[in-house]
Amino acid sequence: MNKNRTLSLVLTGVFAALICVCTLMVQIPIPATGGYANPGDGVLLLAAGLLPLPLSAAAAAVGSMLADLITGYMLYAPATFIIKGSMALLCGFLLKKLQGKKTAYILSALAAECLMVLGYFLYEAIFLGHGFGACAGILGNAGQGALGAVIFCVLFPVIKKVIGKHL
Numbered sequence: 157m158n159k160n161r162t163l164s165l166v167l168t169g170v171f172a173a174l175i176c177v178c179t180l181m182v183q184i185p186i187p188a189t190g191g192y193a194n195p196g197d198g199v200l201l202l203a204a205g206l207l208p209l210p211l212s213a214a215a216a217a218v219g220s221m222l223a224d225l226i227t228g229y230m231l232y233a234p235a236t237f238i239i240k241g242s243m244a245l246l247c248g249f250l251l252k253k254l255q256g257k258k259t260a261y262i263l264s265a266l267a268a269e270c271l272m273v274l275g276y277f278l279y280e281a282i283f284l285g286h287g288f289g290a291c292a293g294i295l296g297n298a299g300q301g302a303l304g305a306v307i308f309c310v311l312f313p314v315i316k317k318v319i320g321k322h323l
Contacts, residue, residue: 168211171203175219175240180226186296191229193300196220197272198307200240201265204247205312206319212248217241232276235283239275243268265308269301 179196186192200220204212220240224233247268254260276297280290 164208164211167207168203168215171199171207171212171215172219172222175199175203175216176222176226179220179223183227184300186293186299191232191293191296193296193303194223195303195307196223197243197269197300197304198311200244201247201268201304201308202312202315204244204264204268205251205261205308205316207248209245209248212244213241216244231284232279235276235279239272239279242275243272246271261309261312262305265305266301269298269305272301273297 175196178199179194181194183192183194196219200216203215206212207215217237217240221233221237224230224236229236247264250264250267251260254263257263273294277290277294280286280293281288284290
């Protein structure tokens with residue numbers, strides 16, 4: 157295994173752990189859903205910008221799902237795995253497509269967070285059978301998305317400048 161591949165795999169594990177820990181450390185309750193908002197999405201988006209696409213999706217999916225399992229949200233774990241992995245794929249893809257544009261960071265982050273809000277809405281409405289009652293979670297999930305997008309847009313340019321050349 158070459159040195160760059162080893163570094164990428166190690167960073168994937170580190171980002172999965174960081175996503176999980178950041179999700180667990182700060183939890184802002186969302187009374188309407190019984191869930192919580194957290195800064196884990198900010199780290200997820202950082203992983204999407206710093207790791208190769210398949211690896212960033214793996215870190216996002218595994219780290220976020222582990223947080224669900226640890227906190228007792230087992231019912232959400234399969235959806236979280238798919239939704240958070242998809243967020244990383246979308247964000248990473250858009251960052252590459254929009255590279256060099258001033259709005260690349262914000263558009264990539266917002267698109268990924270909109271996917272999260274839609275994904276959890278559909279999961280709750282269809283698979284959990286809440287129907288239109290799932291609308292109650294939209295505002296809380298949007299708040300979490302906004303927090304993640306702000307964290308990403310503030311930290312990513314700095315981190316990219318400092319370590320981006322080494323990845």
